[in-house]
Amino acid sequence: MSTKKVSIGAKPTSKPAPAAADAWVESRVPAEGPEPMKRLTIDVPASLHRAIKTQCAARGTKIADEVRELLMKKYGDT
Template identity: 65%
Template sequence: MNSKKVTIGAKPTAAQPASPDQWVKERAAPERETTKRLTIDIPESLHRAIKSQCAARGTKIADEVRELLLQKYANQ
């Protein structure tokens, strides 16, 4: 039989946020706008073309799509 002992620390006493949303709001940097996730379905061929172009430029798909959306909708 193994006689190895494991100690477990005390339970944290700090108040926990009421909800995950509250936790996110408390941790968000005040100078940055909060973000929302957008999911879209596109044809595989289009995804492949976007991915290869982004790889060639060394950019991320999300950054490119975000830039395109800003160009289209930022001034409205």
């Protein structure tokens, strides 16, 4: 039986990040892109959930997309 030698790198240090890195993080401007999302949790009756899930499956859509569309119709122009 042969033995395999594995080299292990240097031990990590607990040195703080350079000041330049902290300054860069604090001063950077976020890139333009899609608006960040926030999670919304609601409770619905099981029968309503089943109806939504059934119709979304038949259309090949996601429940989240359907609910998001309904909410945009109701509140999107604020």
